[in-house]
Amino acid sequence: MRGDETLFLRPKAYGILTHLARNMGRVVPKAELFDTVWPGVFVTEDSLTQSVREIRKAIGEDLVRTVPKRGYILAADGESVPDVGSQPIVAVLRFRNEGESASALLIDGFAEDIINGIAAFGHVTVLARNSSFSFTSFERSEWPQIRAKTGADYIVEGAVRRQGEHIAATINLVDAVNSVQLWGHRYQASGEGMFPIGQDIVEDIVGRLVVRVATAGLEQAMRKPVPNLAAHELILRGTALLLDPAQTDIATARALFEEAVIKDPDSEWIGTPDGARPSRKAGSASP
CATH class of the missing domain: 3.40.50.10070 (TolB, N-terminal domain)
Structure with a gap:
């Protein structure tokens, strides 16, 4: 409905809009839309594009956003699209x-x-x-x-x-x-x-x-090799334990940072005693 006006969509376009609405604010990959709306059937990407075009014509151009190389997102008026272009x-x-x-x-x-x-x-x-x-x-x-x-x-x-x-x-x-x-x-x-x-x-x-x-993504972006890969991986594992809300584990993260320092005493990153995110050693250059 738009006010008192009833809007009509073809079944496939309606199915796409329904799935996007159930995942409001999340980028829905194209593959997920294909499997949801056309389960077990091979269709070209043009079928998806036409359905999205129909949805936009019905509810407005700005509500269904395209996230390049990722998929689509249904966003409320004025809502910004998350920057997921670099997310694997x-x-x-x-x-x-x-x-x-x-x-x-x-x-x-x-x-x-x-x-x-x-x-x-x-x-x-x-x-x-x-x-x-x-x-x-x-x-x-x-x-x-x-x-x-x-x-x-x-x-x-x-x-x-x-x-x-x-x-x-x-x-x-x-x-x-x-x-x-x-x-x-x-x-x-x-x-x-x-x-x-x-x-x-x-x-x-x-x-x-x-x-x-995270390691694979960093390796693709790095300009120079990691001096000590074993220490680097320990630091990444410790950081992941601190940043993951499902399993924040300060004690284990701290132990991993300490082990990293033992493996590479000249490492640029160390874990702080209070379990916060790793910080630069004193005297080292800024990132």
Whole structure:
């Protein structure tokens, strides 16, 4: 409705507007809109563009904003569009189930918890489940196709095996642009309750993933090499623990900063005793 006037949209345009409205203020990737409005059907990007054009004609040009190379956002009047042009897009694929068939829902829950954990961090754009779960974790040869479909800069893929109360998970972080695996880790856990085990795995994965994404982004932007990569990674891990609202851990961050100083006494960055963000050493140049 616009005042007393009833506006009409074609079904696909209405579906796009509905999804944007449910995600008001969030940049919705194009791949997510395709999977929501055209599930299981291949359509060209022109179909999406025409639908957005129809929506703009009906409700106004300024309400549906285009975020270059990212997607669209439905913004209220006068609301500024967040600067996400430099934020990496992460797609968490559905993990392969290599154990009991009855564990499929639990394994999907692991992947969905990782999606929610990354989204809470706020410095990356993570695709919604209905977009990234249209893929199962594939081999290296499939990574370019996944990037082409989702627009993701990074892919999280892996496999989980559950036998009773024992879980083994192998998780990999992939640079989708260059089809290079950046990081991989194997987790094993067992115990009386599945939820605490799963929570431990999810927290560890999210913490490491955020650090690796940040590291990869920094390496692309750096003009000179890092003197000591081990110390540099410890600093990034500590900073991530301080900045992530879901798991702020001052004590662990401080320990990581202290270990970084031991590995590289000449490092430009150190952790402050009160657990605040790392600061320059006395006498060092300004950033």
